[in-house]
Structure formats: C-alpha cells, structure tokens
Amino acid sequence: MSAPTPANPSSPAHPTKVNVRVLRQDGPGQPAYWERHQVDYEENMNVISVLQKIAAQAQTVDGKKVAPVAWECGCLEEVCGSCTMVINGRVRQSCSALVDSLLAENATEIELRPMEKYPVIRDLVVDRSRLFHALKRLQAWVPVDTYGHLGPGPRINRPQQEEMYPLSKCMSCGCCMDACPQYQKIELQRRPGESDEQYQRRKEAAYEQGFVGAAPISQVVLFNSHPTGKSIADGRLDALTETGGIQVCGNAQNCVAVCPKDIPLTKSIARAGRAATLHSIKRFLEK
Amino acid sequence: MADNQRVVIIGGGLAGLSATMKLCELGIPVDLISLTQVKRSHSVCAQGGINSCNEQTRQLGDSEWKHFDDTVYGGDFLQQQPPVKEMAYWAPKVIDLMDRLGVTFNRTFEGYLDRRRFGGTLYKRTAFAGATTGQQLLYALDEQVRRWETQGMVRKFEFWDFLGPVLDEEGRCVGAVAQDLVTMEIHAFPAAATIVASGGCGLIFGKSTMSVFCNGSAVSRCFQVGAKYGNPEFIQVHPTAIPGSDKLRLMSESARGEGGRVWVPRTPQDPRPPKQIPESERYYFLEERYPQYGNLVPRDIATREIFNICVNEGLSVEKGRMAVYLDLTHIPREELDRKLGGILEIYEKFQGVDPREQPMKIFPAVHYSMGGLWVDFAKSSDGGLQAGDPANQRTNIEGLYAIGECDYQYHGANRLGANSLLSCIFSGLFVGPCIQTYIKQSGGAAVTRTPSTLFDAAVSAQQKRHEDLLNCRGGENPYLLHQELGDVMTRAATVVRHNDQLDSAYAKVEELQQRAARASISDTGSWTNQNVVFTKALQDMFPVAKAILRGARLRDECRGAHYKPEFAMPSLTETDPEARRREAEQWCDRFEENNRRYLKSTIARWNGTDPDISYEDVDTSLIPPRPRLYGLVGAEIIEQVWRERQAKRKEQVATAGQ
Ligand SMILES: Cc1cc2nc3c(=O)[nH]c(=O)nc-3n(C[C@H](O)[C@H](O)[C@H](O)COP(=O)(O)OP(=O)(O)OC[C@H]3O[C@@H](n4cnc5c(N)ncnc54)[C@H](O)[C@@H]3O)c2cc1C
Ligand code: SF4
Ligand code: SF4
Ligand code: FES
Numbered sequence: 012m013s014a015p016t017p018a019n020p021s022s023p024a025h026p027t028k029v030n031v032r033v034l035r036q037d038g039p040g041q042p043a044y045w046e047r048h049q050v051d052y053e054e055n056m057n058v059i060s061v062l063q064k065i066a067a068q069a070q071t072v073d074g075k076k077v078a079p080v081a082w083e084c085g086c087l088e089e090v091c092g093s094c095t096m097v098i099n100g101r102v103r104q105s106c107s108a109l110v111d112s113l114l115a116e117n118a119t120e121i122e123l124r125p126m127e128k129y130p131v132i133r134d135l136v137v138d139r140s141r142l143f144h145a146l147k148r149l150q151a152w153v154p155v156d157t158y159g160h161l162g163p164g165p166r167i168n169r170p171q172q173e174e175m176y177p178l179s180k181c182m183s184c185g186c187c188m189d190a191c192p193q194y195q196k197i198e199l200q201r202r203p204g205e206s207d208e209q210y211q212r213r214k215e216a217a218y219e220q221g222f223v224g225a226a227p228i229s230q231v232v233l234f235n236s237h238p239t240g241k242s243i244a245d246g247r248l249d250a251l252t253e254t255g256g257i258q259v260c261g262n263a264q265n266c267v268a269v270c271p272k273d274i275p276l277t278k279s280i281a282r283a284g285r286a287a288t289l290h291s292i293k294r295f296l297e298k
Numbered sequence: 299m300a301d302n303q304r305v306v307i308i309g310g311g312l313a314g315l316s317a318t319m320k321l322c323e324l325g326i327p328v329d330l331i332s333l334t335q336v337k338r339s340h341s342v343c344a345q346g347g348i349n350s351c352n353e354q355t356r357q358l359g360d361s362e363w364k365h366f367d368d369t370v371y372g373g374d375f376l377q378q379q380p381p382v383k384e385m386a387y388w389a390p391k392v393i394d395l396m397d398r399l400g401v402t403f404n405r406t407f408e409g410y411l412d413r414r415r416f417g418g419t420l421y422k423r424t425a426f427a428g429a430t431t432g433q434q435l436l437y438a439l440d441e442q443v444r445r446w447e448t449q450g451m452v453r454k455f456e457f458w459d460f461l462g463p464v465l466d467e468e469g470r471c472v473g474a475v476a477q478d479l480v481t482m483e484i485h486a487f488p489a490a491a492t493i494v495a496s497g498g499c500g501l502i503f504g505k506s507t508m509s510v511f512c513n514g515s516a517v518s519r520c521f522q523v524g525a526k527y528g529n530p531e532f533i534q535v536h537p538t539a540i541p542g543s544d545k546l547r548l549m550s551e552s553a554r555g556e557g558g559r560v561w562v563p564r565t566p567q568d569p570r571p572p573k574q575i576p577e578s579e580r581y582y583f584l585e586e587r588y589p590q591y592g593n594l595v596p597r598d599i600a601t602r603e604i605f606n607i608c609v610n611e612g613l614s615v616e617k618g619r620m621a622v623y624l625d626l627t628h629i630p631r632e633e634l635d636r637k638l639g640g641i642l643e644i645y646e647k648f649q650g651v652d653p654r655e656q657p658m659k660i661f662p663a664v665h666y667s668m669g670g671l672w673v674d675f676a677k678s679s680d681g682g683l684q685a686g687d688p689a690n691q692r693t694n695i696e697g698l699y700a701i702g703e704c705d706y707q708y709h710g711a712n713r714l715g716a717n718s719l720l721s722c723i724f725s726g727l728f729v730g731p732c733i734q735t736y737i738k739q740s741g742g743a744a745v746t747r748t749p750s751t752l753f754d755a756a757v758s759a760q761q762k763r764h765e766d767l768l769n770c771r772g773g774e775n776p777y778l779l780h781q782e783l784g785d786v787m788t789r790a791a792t793v794v795r796h797n798d799q800l801d802s803a804y805a806k807v808e809e810l811q812q813r814a815a816r817a818s819i820s821d822t823g824s825w826t827n828q829n830v831v832f833t834k835a836l837q838d839m840f841p842v843a844k845a846i847l848r849g850a851r852l853r854d855e856c857r858g859a860h861y862k863p864e865f866a867m868p869s870l871t872e873t874d875p876e877a878r879r880r881e882a883e884q885w886c887d888r889f890e891e892n893n894r895r896y897l898k899s900t901i902a903r904w905n906g907t908d909p910d911i912s913y914e915d916v917d918t919s920l921i922p923p924r925p926r927l928y929g930l931v932g933a934e935i936i937e938q939v940w941r942e943r944q945a946k947r948k949e950q951v952a953t954a955g956q
Contacts, residue, residue, distance in 0.1 A: 037823070055543060055650065057543075059544045066829070069821075084510055085510055086338075086342055087509070087547070088545065088547050088644070090430065091337075092337070093335075106544075107647055136826060146444060147447065147448050150445075151444070152400075152444060153398070153438075154445070155399060158319060160391045160394065160395070163398070163411075164394070164398035164399075165398075166409035168405065168408070169407050172403070172404065172405040176402040176404075176428055179434055179437060182337075239400070
C-alpha cells in the first residue's frame with residue numbers, strides 16, 4: 012500500500028469542520044441510506060476518531076437525532092484487521108486512514124461505506140465469517156502431536172523464515188477479497204423456524220460454493236512450506252482444487268494492490284497455482 | 299466428551315486460547331466467549347517479544363533461576379514467588395512449543411531462534427518475530443483452536459459480551475451469562491468451571507496503548523459479585539507513546555537508544571514550529587537533570603520526568619494536550635532508515651508527519667495492569683507450583699479461575715518487558731490440568747446439579763439491567779463521561795501520585811459514577827446496539843477505577859510503578875565516611891520498616907458501593923527482598939550495609955538451627 016501523503020500539521024489550510032457521508036443500514040435485508048454528519052476537525056485525526064465523535068454527537072448535520080453509526084475497531088494501529096470499510100471508494104483500514112490524506116483526495120467530504128462482498132449486519136459492520144470458514148476448510152494450522160514438551164520445533168533457516176514471516180502477518184481484514192472481481196457476495200436470509208445450527212450449516216455450505224479468496228490461498232502456501240505443516244499439504248491442495256478453489260482466480264491482481272500488510276499475494280497465488288496443478292495431475296494418475 | 303465437563307472461557311487472547319487448546323487436548327470441551335473474533339484480541343499489539351533463558355544465555359551464566367530473580371527484582375518483590383518461579387522454569391518449554399506450532403520467530407543464519415535484549419536483564423532472553431511477536435503468537439494459538447473447533451471440541455461465541463458469573467447458593471461459580479452483540483440476546487452458559495482471560499483495563503484511563511476491547515468489564519463483573527482484586531494500584535506507564543485523538547500508540551525505546559533527544563520549548567506552548575526554536579530556547583530536561591544518563595535514564599524515571607514537565611511545570615508543547623518533543627532530526631536520514639525504519643513508519647503512517655524532518659510529539663501512556671483478579675496457588679516442595687492442583691489460578695470463588703493479564707500474580711509492582719506474553723501463555727497452559735482435577739473432584743456437579751431456575755434468574759437479572767438502560771433518559775452522554783473518567787484517572791493515578799489528588803479524584807469518580815447511572819442511550823434498538831454495550835462497560839469501569847484510586851491512596855510508599863514523591867526513599871547526603879555509614883544504616887532500617895508495612899498484596903473487595911481494602915502477606919520465601927538502588931546517590935554504601943545485614947542474618951539462622 013502506498014504511504015499516505017504527509018500533510019504539514021501547521022498548514023493554515025485545515026478546515027474547522029469535516030463533512031462525512033455514511034452509508035447506513037439498520038439490519039440485514041433492510042434498505043441502505045445515506046446520512047450526513049459533521050465533526051470538528053482535529054490534528055492527526057483518523058476515521059476512527061471521526062466515528063467516535065459521530066457516536067458522541069448522535070445527530071446528523073441537520074441536527075436530527077440518530078443512533079450512533081455502528082462500526083468495528085480494535086487495535087487502532089493496523090494489526091487486528093477489525094476496522095475494514097470502503098473509504099472514499101477504496102477498501103482499507105479505518106484506523107490508518109488519516110483525515111488529512113482523505114481530504115487531500117477529496118476536500119469536500121469523506122465517504123464511508125461498508126465492505127461490499129460481505130453481508131451487512133448493521134451500518135459499517137459486516138459478517139466476515141466466510142473468511143474464517145475458509146481457514147478451517149484449508150486446514151490452516153500446523154498439526155502437532157501434542158502440547159506437551161517435546162523440545163524445539165524443526166530448524167528453519169533464515170531465508171525460509173523471511174519468506175514465511177510476511178505471509179503470517181495476514182490479519183484477516185478481508186480487503187483483498189473485497190477488491191477481488193471473482194469474489195462474489197454470498198448473503199443468506201434466515202428461514203423462519205430455522206435453528207442456529209441449521210442456519211450455520213446452510214451458510215457454510217453456501218460459502219463452500221464461492222471462491223475462497225486470496226488470503227486463504229496465501230495461508231495454504233504458508234502452511235505447506237512449514238516442515239511440519241507440510242505433512243497435510245495434500246489435504247489442503249484437495250480443498251484448494253475443489254469448487255471455489257484457486258482455479259477461480261482470474262489473476263486480476265486487485266488483491267495485492269489493496270492489502271494493507273503488503274502481503275505478496277500474487278506470488279502466493281502463483282505458487283499455490285503451480286502446486287495445485289501438480290497435485291491435480293498426481294490425483295488424476297492415482298485414479 | 300461429556301457435556302457436564304464443559305468449561306467456559308471468557309476471552310481469546312494468548313491466555314484464553316492457550317487454555318482452550320490445552321483443555322481440548324485433555325478431552326474437555328470449551329465454550330469460548332469473546333467481544334470480538336479471537337484472532338483480533340489485544341494480544342496482536344505486542345511487538346517486542348517473549349522471554350526465556352536459552353542455550354545461548356546459559357553459556358554466559360544465565361539460568362531459569364536468574365530469570366526468576368530478575369522478574370521479582372523488577373517487580374519490587376511484590377509477587378508471590380512460587381508461581382513466578384514455575385513460570386521462569388517453564389519459559390524455555392513455552393517457547394519450544396510456540397516454535398513447534400509454527401510461529402515465524404526470527405532466526406539466526408543457521409536456523410536457530412534469534413534473541414534480543416530487553417529491559418531489566420543482562421541477558422539476551424527475548425525471542426521475537428519481527429516487530430509483531432504478539433500477533434504471531436496469537437495466530438499460532440488461534441490456528442490450533444480452529445483445528446479443535448473443526449473437531450467439535452470448541453464452540454466459539456465471538457461478538458459476545460460476558461455479563462457476569464453465575465453463582466449457586468453455596469457461592470460456587472456454575473457458569474456465566476453473556477450477551478450476543480449482534481442480536482442482543484442474553485444466554486446462560488452452564489459450566490463445570492469458568493475461566494476469565496479478559497486482559498487489561500487500559501480504557502479506564504481513557505486512552506492507553508491498549509485495544510478498545512481492554513475495558514476491564516469482565517473483571518469488574520467478577521469483582522462486583524465477590525471476587526477479590528489484587529494490587530489494583532499497580533499500573534505500568536510507558537514513557538514514550540504517540541498521543542493520538544483515538545489511541546496512544548507505542549513508540550519504542552530504541553528511538554532514544556539511537557540518539558533521540560527529548561525536549562520542550564522553554565516558553566510554554568511556544569507557537570513557533572519546533573525547527574525554528576533556537577537551541578538556547580530549548581529545554582533538554584532529561585539531559586540537564588540527569589547528566590550521566592541523559593535521555594536514556596531508566597524507564598520509570600523518564601516517565602516521571604516527562605509527566606512532571608507537562609502536568610506540574612506546564613511546559614507541554616501543546617495547550618490542552620500533554621506532549622514533549624522526541625527529536626531525531628539531527629541524525630542523518632539514511633542512518634535513521636537503516637536502524638529505526640519500522641517504528642518511524644508507524645509514526646509517519648498515523649501522524650502524517652515525517653519524524654526524520656520534524657520532531658515527534660510523544661508522551662507517557664498507560665500500558666499494562668500488573669494488578670487483577672486475586673488468584674491462589676498450590677506450592678510444591680521445590681518452591682514452584684504443584685502441577686494439576688485445582689487451587690492454582692483459582693479466584694476466591696470456587697469454580698472461577700483467572701489467567702493472563704487479568705490475574706494479579708506474576709508481575710508484582712512492575713512488569714519487565716517481554717514477560718507478559720510469557721505469563722499469559724504459561725498460565726493458560728498450566729491451568730488446563732488444574733481444571734481437569736477440579737472437574738474430576740466436583741464431578742461436573744455445577745452443570746448436573748444446578749437447577750435451571752438459577753440460570754433463568756441470572757439471565758432475567760441481566761435482561762432487566764439491559765432494558766432499564768435502554769429506557770434510561772437521564773441526559774448524561776456516556777462517551778463524554780468516559781473522557782472525563784479517563785482524564786481524572788490519568789491525572790491522579792498514573793505516573794506520580796499525591797494523596798490530596800487521589801482523594802479529590804475519588805470524589806470525582808464517585809460523582810461520575812452516579813452520573814453514568816443516568817446515561818441517556820441514543821440508540822434504543824435491539825440489533826447490534828453498540829451504544830448500550832458501551833454504556834454498560836462504562837458503568838462497570840467505576841468499581842475498578844475506585845479500587846485503583848483507593849489502593850494507591852492507602853499505599854504510602856514508592857514501589858515499582860507506584861510512586862509518591864512524599865514517601866520516596868532519600869539519597870544519602872553525608873560526606874564524612876562514618877556519618878555516611880550511619881546514614882546508610884538508617885536508610886536500611888527504614889527500608890526494612892517500610893517492607894514490614896507495605897510488602898503486602900493489596901486486596902480490594904467490593905462492598906456494593908466502594909472497595910474495602912485489606913492486605914495479605916507475599917510469599918518471598920525463595921528470594922529475600924533487597925533494595926532497588928538504581929540511580930540513587932550512596933547506592934554503594936547502602937548495598938554494602940545491606941549485604942552485611944543479610945550475611946549476619948544467615949549466620950543467625952544457621953546457629954539457631956544447630
Ligand atoms: C502496545 C503493546 C505492546 C506490548 N508488547 C509486549 C511485548 O513485547 N512483550 C510482552 O510480553 N508483553 C507486551 N505487551 C503486553 C501484552 O500484550 C498483554 O499483556 C497480553 O497480550 C494480554 O493477553 P491476554 O490473553 O491476557 O488478554 P488479551 O489479548 O487482551 O485478550 C482478552 C480477551 O478477552 C476478551 N474480553 C474482554 N472483555 C470481555 C467481555 N466483557 N466479554 C467477553 N470477552 C471479553 C477479548 O475479546 C479478548 O479476546 C504489550 C502491550 C501493549 C499494549
Ligand atoms: S488475482 Fe485472483 S484473488 Fe487477486 S483479485 Fe485477482 S482474481 Fe482476485
Ligand atoms: S492478505 Fe492482506 S488484505 Fe487479505 S486479509 Fe490478509 S492482510 Fe487483509
Ligand atoms: S483497528 Fe485494528 S486494524 Fe484498524
């Protein structure tokens with residue numbers, strides 16, 4: 012991701028107010044609507060502090076009393092992945108989106124929308140469970156024998172570690188999937204009388220029909236390169252070559268352009284693609 | 299996998315996740331409750347690393363015992379020593395396990411774990427994964443728990459708020475009540491045992507280096523139904539953070555290590571841009587006051603001086619906000635990029651200012667809570683812990699356990715860097731077999747024998763609280779009250795503490811608490827209502843805030859992070875050798891007298907409106923307390939007197955034993 016344009020803090024060009032336009036939605040299946048807010052400008056503001064001010068004010072720019080805008084955040088320093096939203100048309104983390112740089116993009120207002128590929132729960136909060144389900148399906152873990160003491164792990168040399176570390180920084184924010192043309196929104200409505208478990212199972216079945224997305228593919232590369240993680244590499248590649256697997260990727264490379272952690276996603280996809288091809292041939296010959 | 303064995307865990311940070319995976323391995327199913335996806339827990343913020351004695355340091359004379367010693371010395375001897383000893387001896391095994399789980403630790407060229415040095419020790423004990431060690435450790439545990447989830451051993455309740463433990467007539471904890479943050483439904487979770495692993499409480503101070511999830515609500519909800527809270531007044535403040543309008547982000551100490559200079563303009567709030575202020579009008583207060591150490595004075599001293607300059611001397615570089623300059627602009631750009639690139643990028647990203655061109659604005663920030671829920675331990679014959687004993691990590695409420703940053707046990711009056719990640723994972727792993735024994739002994743009675751009416755009543759009580767809040771129209775704005783609380787707490791109960799300020803802060807917090815009971819909720823809906831959830835958390839901050847203030851008020855001494863200038867131990871002033879010797883003797887007398895009074899755990903219990911404070915003895919049976927003399931004038935002679943006293947005492951014990 013490109014670094015934000017540094018702004019001069021003492022520049023007199025700063026506005027006293029910041030206009031914000033938020034795409035709100037009261038719940039799943041409800042209509043979305045725009046709402047305008049205005050907050051006092053402060054130095055070094057980010058979108059989180061704008062939303063905090065909106066919550067404290069609880070009224071629109073026209074003075075209409077409204078419920079605070081709902082959104083997710085956590086670490087406020089771009090490591091937890093909570094706060095993803097579409098800001099001025101680009102999917103990104105709201106904690107590292109600085110008001111000064113956003114106003115440099117568009118001086119009149121800041122536009123906030125929920126992520127596009129995940130179902131809205133309320134306002135800017137979306138349901139990203141599909142992403143975590145993909146990690147289950149792809150067995151993104153190291154299958155150790157026990158948590159008892161068995162001495163150190165396998166030796167991993169420095170170049171290997173330097174390949175793996177960037178991949179392990181993926182914070183499941185979902186930016187890469189939101190920007191991907193092949194990743195289609197999957198949104199189900201709960202049926203009357205359906206139990207939690209039934210609804211959950213139906214959702215998961217639907218997720219498995221859709222594209223897994225760039226981040227989970229990259230996790231397969233990570234775990235398939237770990238000396239112990241490798242032992243279930245075939246299982247991961249099986250999952251990666253099923254419906255919604257790596258073959259769906261059209262190589263548009265939107266993903267890598269928006270990843271806030273600079274994860275080399277296209278490289279991962281290429282590596283996973285080669286592994287998947289070899290794996291499919293192997294499986295074919297086994298038949 | 300009988301369901302009457304099910305354990306409920308509140309929180310999926312390092313502590314909660316390691317307990318979850320260990321219990322699953324023991325065949326005990328877990329319900330895991332968290333405010334957010336566990337992968338997003340606050341533990342991801344930890345950058346520096348995790349400590350253990352290792353093969354490299356061993357060859358230089360290090361040992362588990364020395365790690366133990368550094369930890370209790372760093373904590374000013376306020377810890378119960380058996381659990382700390384056990385932790386230090388487990389540390390190498392904890393890191394081995396994390397290594398096996400695939401944590402991408404930095405490596406030496408040959409492929410061994412690389413180590414760095416951290417504060418409070420002479421050895422390179424700290425293993426790290428780039429500048430994101432906490433994130434990497436958390437992910438490895440998260441992956442293991444996901445693995446157990448696919449096997450049906452774990453049910454995750456993410457985006458759920460723990461509202462309180464459920465106690466039966468005998469006062470045993472038989473489960474928890476929690477609320478779904480999406481649907482706002484409230485449910486009971488019957489459990490054979492309940493573990494709280496909810497992390498720190500930085501939000502009580504308004505802004506801190508912690509995540510927004512660290513609001514202390516879970517701990518407060520246990521405290522309010524009778525759980526003891528230990529050492530509330532011990533709050534660690536990090537000297538250098540970046541003041542932001544939403545959060546105080548950590549700025550690593552290495553910036554000063556590489557030559558960064560701290561200063562303020564001599565004219566209060568000088569309006570000129572910093573680069574235009576001439577040298578003669580700059581006050582390099584650390585360099586002037588500590589010519590020997592300069593900007594690299596120990597962490598607590600740097601913190602106190604910066605605070606003092608802003609709060610008491612009014613020299614903050616900004617009006618209405620506290621900040622001093624940390625200046626790197628005299629160092630060549632390429633040198634900065636090579637040595638400090640990563641952390642400078644954080645500053646650049648969040649402040650939109652290039653610290654290679656402009657001095658950074660920094661200020662101390664609340665960083666860690668040493669205190670927390672009081673927990674018991676079972677001492678073994680070798681002075682460590684008795685493995686598998688159900689007393690370990692148990693609160694004073696049977697069936698309710700606490701682990702991780704929310705327990706009070708491992709860090710005493712001050713935590714050493716890179717020891718917290720260790721205590722979290724250690725306590726999580728260690729508690730597993732202890733819970734297993736407890737369930738065996740109690741036969742999961744909590745679940746099978748508790749009448750469902752008890753759980754129904756607990757749910758209705760919480761339902762009522764929720765609805766009362768929704769209907770409350772008292773006119774108070776919860777977000778603004780939170781800011782006020784944060785201001786009061788930050789002024790009175792962080793770096794430097796004065797009794798009169800603590801008294802007035804207590805009165806102010808009392809007033810805010812009453813106003814918070816009259817909060818108006820601007821969202822009265824029953825779907826993803828963050829407004830009401832925040833207000834509930836705010837109301838529950840007050841009992842903990844009061845315990846912090848009262849604990850601090852009653853502790854008339856300086857110990858670790860708790861500093862009252864009025865009661866500081868003096869430097870020696872006599873110059874004549876004999877007089878100086880006598881002065882040192884008196885110093886040691888006073889030190890011992892002070893320890894007799896205050897080397898005790900503060901115990902807070904909630905009486906419904908205020909905390910009652912009492913004191914409990916600290917187990918210092920393994921390493922006798924000794925004075926911390928860093929930077930004190932006369933340290934050598936005090937140390938000599940102290941050593942002679944200790945030797946004499948040993949002799950007496952030896953003769954008495956004959
Ligand atoms: C910026 C920073 C850097 C640090 N660096 C280091 C370092 O380098 N080395 C080191 O050793 N330590 C470091 N620390 C300290 C360390 O990160 C923490 O002490 C540790 O991560 C705490 O882990 P935990 O498992 O106890 O809690 P957390 O990781 O805070 O997890 C708490 C869990 O409880 C849940 N929870 C809380 N309240 C509720 C509720 N009411 N209902 C339901 N769930 C709830 C949360 O959702 C979360 O899952 C650092 C701390 C900070 C702030
Ligand atoms: S490269 Fe593949 S995963 Fe990335 S955006 Fe394009 S289609 Fe999506
Ligand atoms: S790969 Fe990057 S964009 Fe995608 S989820 Fe991970 S961190 Fe986010
Ligand atoms: S709040 Fe954690 S990534 Fe933005």
